[in-house]
Amino acid sequence: MYMTQCLQRTLQQNPEHMATIFGERRQTYRQFGDRVARLAGALQNLGMAPGDRVGMLALNSDRYLEYIMGVWWGGGVLNPVNIRWSVPEIVYSLDDCATGILIVDEHFAALADGIRATVHRVPVFIYAGEGEVPAGMLGFEPLIADAVPVEDAGRGGDDLACIMYTGGTTGFPKGVMQSHLNLWSACMPRMVDMPPVRNGRLLHVAPLFHVAGMARALIQFLAGETHVLVPSFDAEGLLQIIEGEQITETLLVPTMILALLAHPDFDRYDLSSLKRLTYGASPSASEMVEQVLARLPQIELSHSYGLTEACPVVSSNLPWNHTQQARQSGLSRSVGRGGLGVNVKIVDPQGNEVPRGTVGEIIVRGPNIMQGYWNKPEETAKALRNGWLYTGDGAYMDEQGYLFIVDRLKDMIVSGGENIYSAEVENILARHPAVAMAAVIGIPHEQWGEAVHAVVVRKPGAHVDEQQLRRYCRQFIAGYKCPKSIEFRDALPLSAAGKVLKRQLRKQPS
Amino acid sequence: MYMTQCLQRTLQQNPEHMATIFGERRQTYRQFGDRVARLAGALQNLGMAPGDRVGMLALNSDRYLEYIMGVWWGGGVLNPVNIRWSVPEIVYSLDDCATGILIVDEHFAALADGIRATVHRVPVFIYAGEGEVPAGMLGFEPLIADAVPVEDAGRGGDDLACIMYTGGTTGFPKGVMQSHLNLWSACMPRMVDMPPVRNGRLLHVAPLFHVAGMARALIQFLAGETHVLVPSFDAEGLLQIIEGEQITETLLVPTMILALLAHPDFDRYDLSSLKRLTYGASPSASEMVEQVLARLPQIELSHSYGLTEACPVVSSNLPWNHTQQARQSGLSRSVGRGGLGVNVKIVDPQGNEVPRGTVGEIIVRGPNIMQGYWNKPEETAKALRNGWLYTGDGAYMDEQGYLFIVDRLKDMIVSGGENIYSAEVENILARHPAVAMAAVIGIPHEQWGEAVHAVVVRKPGAHVDEQQLRRYCRQFIAGYKCPKSIEFRDALPLSAAGKVLKRQLRKQPS
Numbered sequence A, B: 001m002y003m004t005q006c007l008q009r010t011l012q013q014n015p016e017h018m019a020t021i022f023g024e025r026r027q028t029y030r031q032f033g034d035r036v037a038r039l040a041g042a043l044q045n046l047g048m049a050p051g052d053r054v055g056m057l058a059l060n061s062d063r064y065l066e067y068i069m070g071v072w073w074g075g076g077v078l079n080p081v082n083i084r085w086s087v088p089e090i091v092y093s094l095d096d097c098a099t100g101i102l103i104v105d106e107h108f109a110a111l112a113d114g115i116r117a118t119v120h121r122v123p124v125f126i127y128a129g130e131g132e133v134p135a136g137m138l139g140f141e142p143l144i145a146d147a148v149p150v151e152d153a154g155r156g157g158d159d160l161a162c163i164m165y166t167g168g169t170t171g172f173p174k175g176v177m178q179s180h181l182n183l184w185s186a187c188m189p190r191m192v193d194m195p196p197v198r199n200g201r202l203l204h205v206a207p208l209f210h211v212a213g214m215a216r217a218l219i220q221f222l223a224g225e226t227h228v229l230v231p232s233f234d235a236e237g238l239l240q241i242i243e244g245e246q247i248t249e250t251l252l253v254p255t256m257i258l259a260l261l262a263h264p265d266f267d268r269y270d271l272s273s274l275k276r277l278t279y280g281a282s283p284s285a286s287e288m289v290e291q292v293l294a295r296l297p298q299i300e301l302s303h304s305y306g307l308t309e310a311c312p313v314v315s316s317n318l319p320w321n322h323t324q325q326a327r328q329s330g331l332s333r334s335v336g337r338g339g340l341g342v343n344v345k346i347v348d349p350q351g352n353e354v355p356r357g358t359v360g361e362i363i364v365r366g367p368n369i370m371q372g373y374w375n376k377p378e379e380t381a382k383a384l385r386n387g388w389l390y391t392g393d394g395a396y397m398d399e400q401g402y403l404f405i406v407d408r409l410k411d412m413i414v415s416g417g418e419n420i421y422s423a424e425v426e427n428i429l430a431r432h433p434a435v436a437m438a439a440v441i442g443i444p445h446e447q448w449g450e451a452v453h454a455v456v457v458r459k460p461g462a463h464v465d466e467q468q469l470r471r472y473c474r475q476f477i478a479g480y481k482c483p484k485s486i487e488f489r490d491a492l493p494l495s496a497a498g499k500v501l502k503r504q505l506r507k508q509p510s
Helices: A005-013 A029-045 A062-073 A087-096 A109-118 A140-146 A180-193 A211-223 A235-244 A254-262 A286-295 A324-329 A377-383 A422-431 A466-474 A502-507 B005-013 B029-045 B062-073 B087-096 B109-118 B140-146 B180-193 B211-223 B235-244 B254-262 B286-295 B324-329 B377-383 B422-430 B466-476 B502-507
Strands: A018-022 A025-028 A053-057 A077-080 A099-104 A124-127 A160-166 A174-179 A201-204 A226-229 A249-252 A276-280 A300-306 A313-317 A343-347 A360-365 A388-397 A403-408 A412-415 A418-421 A435-445 A449-458 A485-489 B018-022 B025-028 B053-057 B077-080 B099-104 B124-127 B160-166 B174-179 B201-204 B226-229 B249-252 B276-280 B300-306 B313-317 B343-347 B360-365 B388-397 B403-408 B412-415 B418-421 B435-445 B449-458 B485-489
Touching: A005 A029, A005 A211, A005 B343, A018 A029, A018 A062, A025 A029, A029 A062, A029 A140, A053 A062, A053 A087, A062 A077, A062 A211, A062 A226, A087 A099, A087 A109, A099 A109, A124 A140, A160 A180, A160 A211, A174 A180, A180 A211, A180 A313, A180 B180, A201 A211, A201 A235, A211 A226, A211 A249, A211 A300, A235 A254, A249 A254, A254 A276, A254 A286, A286 A300, A343 A388, A343 B005, A377 A388, A412 A435, A412 A449, A418 A422, A422 A435, A422 A449, A422 A466, A435 A502, A466 A485, B005 B029, B005 B211, B018 B029, B018 B062, B025 B029, B029 B062, B029 B140, B053 B062, B053 B087, B062 B077, B062 B211, B062 B226, B087 B099, B087 B109, B087 B466, B099 B109, B124 B140, B160 B180, B160 B211, B174 B180, B180 B211, B180 B313, B201 B211, B201 B235, B211 B226, B211 B249, B211 B300, B235 B254, B249 B254, B254 B276, B254 B286, B286 B300, B343 B388, B377 B388, B412 B435, B412 B449, B418 B422, B422 B435, B422 B449, B422 B466, B435 B502, B466 B485
Parallel strands: A018 A226, A053 A077, A053 A099, A077 A160, A099 A124, A201 A226, A201 A249, A249 A276, A276 A300, A449 A485, B018 B226, B053 B077, B053 B099, B077 B160, B099 B124, B201 B226, B201 B249, B249 B276, B276 B300, B449 B485
Antiparallel strands: A018 A025, A160 A174, A300 A313, A343 A360, A360 A388, A388 A403, A412 A418, A435 A449, B018 B025, B160 B174, B300 B313, B343 B360, B360 B388, B388 B403, B412 B418, B435 B449
């Protein structure tokens, strides 16, 4: 059970099938497989030993898929770097899991100097972007051209496949260790419930460094079907490519779907090829669902709930619960039921299962659950107890096993499909010399679902304004994590134990 | 990853769904799950420790499914006994893997005395048949009624789940060790390619002691859908139950399908509920395929190739290759392509992959491949080399990865869907005092595909006739393995090395 098996299988059974389409670049599986085997050889020549980490910091492209399969083919482990991160966050992850090789594209090559200046061990940089290879980097294309294709290194099962960083409640990102077996098992329920369309084409919009985009890519590889990639979201461009490349399926966050539907030229495009639309990362998307089904009636809609630690899908709400009837009964508001092989329970704070309809914490067990957090045994012990992953998400389960998310027990904000841990932002704010105390909450936002909002208490006599504090945050953390609005108060509402009462803060917005 | 997870999942999500239908007996998953948890408790009370073997010798029924899930739920390992075996064969398997508990029904209870008389350690007998519980046996129903339901024992992954006996080329049956992971992985490709019909009903005709019937049952459990069982094949009965219970899918061998189609009342039944028909165990079924598609045009036909050591499916030929076009191109004669996660290669006698179109031996690798043969390290080492299972089946692969079986490299006969190893029958014949030499081959047979044919050389001056030899064989081996015809000769054609030249024998039938 190893993730490159699906590529071997397609190379045996369907080698002339189109593998990737990226702008004008198109390649069959035979061509893709050849490049993967050469990239694997090149990485080995650069010193990648079995289990060694290789990072990629780039927008989506065909080369990102070559990176995924090439590293595994050569025996390495992925460290897909969050493209929204600041240099200190990137350096933290490279240092944390000792990433020896980092692939960058033209959008991120400029960060190389900043990384070199602070990273503990400077990685080998490979440039997979357009145009000239910057000084001090190796070229992705020359490396592939010069390398000899190698045999698949044969790692699989419990061998580590990927370290994917997720925001940390303690303020530091945590490296989620995903094995080949984890990833394979995570793909299976979706393969069964929503197998990719035969001879279909998947449009990758969700970033591949993110577990949802990565998992959907792996499912497309398992099916041996075609990947179409765009570097980033743009409503007009998406409408063009869906029509032009006859896209059959895609994965989007509700914010993107709403932007598509709101585009003035929406009705001018023929989107009839689109058969499947998966959405996620949204607590409440009823309005979006109604709009999609009214304007694209041929579409099968499905919704998933998951987290990086579950690689990621825990539950799915399938097309048959997006019918008129299911929408009336409220079932379309559910995040669905546990997938094949995935155990889901709702428990009270003592870990005992609660009756149906009662809110508690979602816990999950199954072959898809991560091996743990890289180098963080204490965090791992907190998250994994007796084989169960404690998600920190609050929900109830109905009599048919449907999950309804009601709260996030972890102090987390979901904005535009990204998870943001309040503690991480609070830690940055608290380090500012003028800040005495800071609390970060999510407030409702029409476009992004939630927006990051900070409530700050200044030190006596100190001066700092909203703009200065936001600029300060941007030096250390990704833009999407920075407060969109900051409110200054004289004090924060505290519990008897001295804990900030966030519920009260949420009730009293500025 | 453990096989009882699917039952837990259905109990959580769809407990009032019908689990089993057997004649007048019907039970929901809630009722089935309760009986399984009680049976598990009863077996533990009888001494079943984790990993202990429990056998069942019975025709198909709802109780057979309770046995499968109950033993696993309680932490045990299945030993599903071949119902066609003679007492010495049964005793061999019970002794070989130390089966401590044996469940029998009314059709096989009469064999208990014979088993007791020769088995090394007498098992606890449980009677799961109709009517009075025979003396010296415990009743299946009272055991369940009196037991307290227990928690799932939690075995899974590489833990042994089942020992399934297969004919031995050396003359002794071999116990194939199948882990939970093996069985789960074996089900996945079929779940993806041919997921059970939603709210569908599977009719079990293939015996559950056989790997094909067992695997199909597990797939139905994974889907949480309904099982309908009949004790054995009967064309009229099958037509009635397909119409009466609105069967959506079944698994049959071509012999049975032909018998159904040939039934004089075939056209009187409404078989429109039947959507899926899987067939296997046939080298050439073109005629049957044409007939099915002409008379049941709504049916999706699929064909699988596999073996007990692969749990069992290696490759599947899916419905789209049973179209008019595929039949004309010859693709419908293929046994299909390797499933998800299953590596298939055709190799020469040195183990090197041969070019497409060249005949060689099929070898298979994947998470579905058995752990080995119970207590037979030498046989295991012969069958499993570098992780590859050497099947002994000859085939070629086309450019699209389709397998075409052309020969059996192992000396094996397939009669009515059963594998018969010539060596096993030859060993029995050779032990007869009047027999000097014996060779067993398959000869074409209209109904059974092949029939067992023996060529015997008598000892000088010895006398034995065909009828006596057949009666003699029946004492030691199952009826289906006994020669249907015996020919006496003065000598057998031998190679220079003294090996019987079976090809020559096949060319010169009596």
